[in-house]
Amino acid sequence: MNINEKIDQLKENLISSTQELVKMKSVEEEAKEGMPYGEGVAMTLNRALEICENLGFKTKNLDGYIGYAEYGQGDDYVAVLGHLDVVPEGEGWMYPPYSAEIHDGKMFGRGTLDDKGPIVAALYGLKAIKDLNLPLSKRVRIIFGTNEETGSLEMPHYLEKEKPPISGFTPDAEYPIIYGEKGYTQFNVVKDLNVKGTGDIIIKSIKGGQRANMVPDYCEAVVSAKNPDAVVKAAEEFKNKNGYDIKAEVKDNMVVIKSVGLCVHGSVPQQGKNAIMQLFKFLGELPIDKCDVVDYINFFNKYVGLEVYGKSFGVGLEDKESGKLSFTVGTISTNEDKASMELNLRYPVTFKYEDMITPFNKRLEGTGIRVENMDHQAPLFFPADHPLIKSLQKVYTEQTGQEAKLLAIGGGTYAKELPNIVGFGPIFPGKPDLDHQANEYIEIDDLILNAKIYGHAIYELAK
Incomplete structure (x- = not known):
């Protein structure tokens, strides 16, 4: 069995785990003890780490600021950095913004696309690698940030406690690959x-x-x-x-x-x-x-x-x-x-x-x-021939059949907050960018395809 077949087996669990987290309102609120960004964000982080533990991963919660799931052995690690916090829901929703309802093949809710759905997809990509017992030479961390929408203030705390990854990506951008940010x-x-x-x-x-x-x-x-x-x-x-x-x-x-x-x-x-x-x-x-x-x-x-x-x-x-x-x-x-x-x-x-x-x-x-x-x-820039870029290009082309064009953007992504990573998905070319909008959704087929792409990307970087 290969990674894609295993993710197809895990499809229903991937969907339900995403729904669980989308149903939790994780907008920044007043800080409480052990909850630097409020109760909703803290509860969502705790639940995400529980899901990771139930999938068989080791987890760590860094003082309520940020947490991660880890798999594998080795001195170095590959990181997938996503975030669980969301912007306020706003008005004009067809379906309740924290219900994670599925209609016409789309899961609606705040955070489905930005960024709960994509980071759960990466988690299940790693789950497929684990279940298949594929050999890795590096550890892999799925990192759950909690303050991306209001300043990424959790990231300095992470880097105070942990060394940076040697490579990785954030599923908080767009495809194919963002290799430069002004x-x-x-x-x-x-x-x-x-x-x-x-x-x-x-x-x-x-x-x-x-x-x-x-x-x-x-x-x-x-x-x-x-x-x-x-x-x-x-x-x-x-x-x-x-x-x-x-x-x-x-x-x-x-x-x-x-x-x-x-x-x-x-x-x-x-x-x-x-x-x-x-x-x-x-x-x-x-x-x-x-x-x-x-x-x-x-x-x-x-x-x-x-x-x-x-x-x-x-x-x-x-x-x-x-x-x-x-x-x-x-x-x-x-x-x-x-x-x-x-x-x-x-x-x-x-x-x-x-x-x-x-x-x-x-x-x-x-x-x-x-x-x-x-x-x-400072700008984020990886040369086009950098090994990280070449690896992600290879995976994207193999999994989609499309050319993996490199993008340089004026905006900033979560990739700027952690060394040695780039923006990689989850939005496919031609698909709408619904981040921060009413009726935010992710197509179920795209959620599954993201998990497959991320599974292969993790394996390519950590094998």
């Missing part, structure tokens, strides 16, 4: 507004955007104006001329200027419309006397504007593996004393952080604008 930065660009506005139009505040890694779909400015109707008229003319969704209205002796854009993920800003920068462009055309907030606006109009690749800013990096740097203006908040904009820059995989931040800082020289709250993740 470098990630998120930070504020701040300016103190010491020179105040005077004259006929004074900017009182600007506020817009939700998060740094989202192209903002709304931004508004509040200005005082001696001739409010002139500002309202200017907004209407600007809209007609440029096609941007800008309008102004008089409210409480102030003029409120509203800009509406199109929100998309910060890794693909070219697909959206940035409400903040639309508003900046309009404000830059108003006859406002020179002051610090106007200098701030004019700087970003000149060096960013509606660009999304950082060329005018001097950070227009590009490589053949992952394409162009993405430059997203995510949020803005100004008052009479300070302006702060939150940026999300993702730089190509073959570059270093210094290649981006050095020219970025050079552009700020002499402006009074400073960088604060820098959050950085």
Whole structure:
């Protein structure tokens, strides 16, 4: 009997184990003793480890932060890293989000695709290897993370307690193989507004955007104006001329200027419309006397504007593996004393952080604008001929009959949290990405195929 035949035998158990975990609400809640991410997450981790023990695996729970099942012998180990926590269920479900009901060959529920179904598929892939007593030269761990959706804060705890794997994958991405993830930065660009506005139009505040890694779909400015109707008229003319969704209205002796854009993920800003920068462009055309907030606006109009690749800013990096740097203006908040904009820059995989931040800082020289709250993740990149990549390509092609193309993405996956692993499934090419959406589901046939692919991948890496 081979791995695929054994997984077909285990099919009903694989389905029921997935349903068990999907039925448990594992959204992060207030921490309790021994439950760093709340009771629901802790109960789900405990149940997952019980399932592993019932399948004959050794298990370990690391203080409620994270746990794993282990099989085999050897100094080194291969890891499959998935997560049990989920985002809140939201509204608009056809079937209860924690019922794991099966309809028309699909299991519906929060976590079916992201990421309970796939990590259970990997577990049963390893179960097939164990039941067939296939020879391995390395240990294998199925690692159950618990905080991927809200920061992956469990991973430093894991690496404090355990050495990293020598290879592996996370079933928390897409197929065929994600061999590159751009470098990630998120930070504020701040300016103190010491020179105040005077004259006929004074900017009182600007506020817009939700998060740094989202192209903002709304931004508004509040200005005082001696001739409010002139500002309202200017907004209407600007809209007609440029096609941007800008309008102004008089409210409480102030003029409120509203800009509406199109929100998309910060890794693909070219697909959206940035409400903040639309508003900046309009404000830059108003006859406002020179002051610090106007200098701030004019700087970003000149060096960013509606660009999304950082060329005018001097950070227009590009490589053949992952394409162009993405430059997203995510949020803005100004008052009479300070302006702060939150940026999300993702730089190509073959570059270093210094290649981006050095020219970025050079552009700020002499402006009074400073960088604060820098959050950085280095790129993840494996050469196309790396043994891990070649092994996963071989398995994917053998099991699907499809070419195992390599993907480099602007987003980040769970693979960045643990050395020596890449994103590998579970979403097949052409299938919808339902992560975080209402009516999230996994097709039963895809769940089984994932288990087969993961079983072969584990064996290929650990044999």
